[in-house]
Amino acid sequence: MTNSIVFILGVAMIGFIAWWFFGKHEVSQQEAVVRGDHQEIQVSVDGGYIPQTIVLKKGIPATLIFNRKDPSSCLDQVVFSDFGVHEDLPMKKDFPITIMPKEAGEFDFACGMNMIHGKVIVK
Ligand SMILES: [Cu+2]
Structure with missing residues (x-):
């Protein structure tokens, strides 16, 4: 009896861990999302970039709408070195940054101190 309870709890826990992991992933x-002649995505800034990896379609102007919820000065700037973007992010406000993904590939972006990282994948 005790054994089966332990077994059921064990299975429930493994299920929960798997759900948690894949949910986050x-x-x-x-x-x-492509809307007319441009593509758009919301990026939340809270301890990091959410989503951390942004997938864009090649050749369509992309508007990344940043919204900073994290008051730490670490995240108050965002830098896309490959696209010549270096911007201050206001707190709790949508802040659109438009880039033109001309070439396919992977491009990193980061906070002003190059400590927190995100990635843009252009396909
Ligand atoms: Cu930083």
Whole structure:
């Protein structure tokens, strides 16, 4: 009897851990949505970039709408060195940054101190 309770709890726990892991994993990569002649995605800044990996389509201007919820000065700037972007992010406000993904590839972006990282994948 005790054994089967331990077994059921064990299985429930493994299920929960798997759900937690895959749930987080899905949120960490997201594709921009194409609207007319541009593509758009919301990026939340809270202890890091959410999603951390942004998937864009090649050749369509992309608007990344940043919203900073984290008051730490570490995240108050965002830098896309490959696209010549270096911007201050206001607190709790949508802040659109438009880039033109001309070439396919992977491009990193980071906070002003190059400590917190995100990635843009252009396909
Ligand atoms: Cu930083």
